[in-house]
Amino acid sequence: MTIVFRVPADGAERVGFAYSPAMEAVLSLHVLVEPKHHPVQHGWVRAMRRLSPALKREIEAFAYAVRSYFPEFLFPRPTGGLRDFREELAALRTADPDLIRLEFAVPLLTPWPDDDGGGRDPRLLHRPDLRERLRALALRDSDPAMAAMLLDDPRALLERFLDMLERYWREAFEDEWARIEPDLAAGVSEAGQQIARSGLYGMLRGLWPEVRSDHRAERFWLERPHDHEVVIGADDTLLLAPSTYVWPHVRVNCDGPWPLGLVFPVSSIAREARPRIPPARLVGILRALADDTRLRALRLIAERPRSTQELAPLVGVSEAALSKHLRVMADADLLERRREGYYVLYRIVPGQVAGLTPGLESFLRHDDDPDDPDGRRHDRPARSD
The missing domain is CATH 1.10.10.10 (Winged helix-like DNA-binding domain superfamily/Winged helix DNA-binding domain)
Structure with missing residues (x-):
């Protein structure tokens, strides 16, 4: 099963960039609930042992929603200026309750019932049989209060989710955002330069194998438990959003009304995670x-x-x-x-043995990284692996 995007090879004007503090915070929560998939971020996982017990319990209650899915209402808009965290949460509070219920139901009802590749219909969740199934799944993966909110009060569920996110921001992620935001801005610039040099499909080749592409057929695709074909027309925008915490995944959205596009690993993280071959x-x-x-x-x-x-x-x-x-x-x-x-x-041979230690140290410091010709180290804080 695949999600296919069709974009003209010369359609760079149909691409928009954005990044988001709320999206990054939730992606970092995925790292906390699925650490085995994120070896580059184990330093963050260890550092988050300091979170308060009450917040840890609330994160665990919402783990089902971020473990193998990403709530698509968190995709940033590829227009206008960068919203700060509180502006993003204020905008989320105005979202359609039926769409909010849908986003919290999708990870429980995967594969989606009656999926014909035309998008997910939130009206399905009013069917008695699906409501009963959803209640059972919600009770299995979370607590009774959350199950009741999901079925009958999605706005209260969203408020509980945003309250958890605000507490996480205050306890841990606000300082982390200040550290990573310049890197995300640089990631937007670098991706834009790649598109200018080699086109959209040249930039997408760097996301293989998560993203497969064929520039001649003017399409790219991702293997997902969901068949869908999306045409990015002249009036549409394909969102590309760099992320520090998404690696090794790529997140995709193919359903409106949320922005259509990809969240991809920022280049500095991709370099850090790339297997390094010694000389x-x-x-x-x-x-x-x-x-x-x-x-x-x-x-x-x-x-x-x-x-x-x-x-x-x-x-x-x-x-x-x-x-x-x-x-x-x-x-x-x-x-x-x-x-x-x-x-x-x-x-x-003179100098060979004496040069061994500097050569080894150079390799361990990444000084010989071909993607880093200036010898700069893309360091993360001491807490990261």
């Missing part, structure tokens, strides 16, 4: 040194150049065995050979 030269040297016989031979050669015949009895191995060890170190550019009459003498 082949560094690996070769470390492998060459990872043997006690070779290290004993290297220590003797450090005193003065020596031949195989001299080294073998001192190291305690046969000449044939030692020759193999010396060849490994020579292939790693640790040793060089020169002939003196009958003998071939080995000596340490």
Whole structure:
């Protein structure tokens, strides 16, 4: 099952950018309830042990709504200025109660009943059989009060959710937002530059495998438990929203009245999570040194150049065995050979051993990151992994 978006390859004018403090706060709550999926954010998970017990209980009560789903009313609008957290919550309080009920019901009723790919109809939730099913599922995953609100008072349910979010903001996320907001702004700029250089589909290729794309067919798609095809027409906007807390996922919305689009990992987090391959030269040297016989031979050669015949009895191995060890170190550019009459003498290549520690430290510091040519580290606070 897939959600397909059709956007012209030259349709950059149909793209809008936004990011949101309320959306980031809820995405970070998903990290707290599903930490095993978010190794990059385990530092945040550990830091949130300090939350008050009452707030932890309320987060757990709403865990069903953020564990495998994301309430689409939190997608920011790709127009106008950036709203602050309290402005966003004030706008959410004016939302249609039926749509709010729908968003809290979707994670309980997945797959959605009678889903024909045309969007989810909130009127289905008035059917007696679905109400009874929803009541049973809500009682299983939350408390009786929340189940009653979901069925009969969605505005009260939204108020309870926003109250939990406000408490979370005060206890923890307000300071976190101040730290990550500049990075999100930089993510918007970087994504915009990518689109300017290589088009929308060039930018989307960086989101593989979560997002698959075919620029020739002018479409991109995501595998989801929901079939839907969305055409971004000339009067529509495709929202692209960078996020610090969405990795390794991409969140998508294909149903109005909420903005249509994607929430994708901000580039600095994607770089941090990318598997890093050490330089082949560094690996070769470390492998060459990872043997006690070779290290004993290297220590003797450090005193003065020596031949195989001299080294073998001192190291305690046969000449044939030692020759193999010396060849490994020579292939790693640790040793060089020169002939003196009958003998071939080995000596340490100047600077190779001395340069090992700086080279290793450089790799561990990410100084050789090809995506970071200035040698800047995209550091997170000490609490993060």
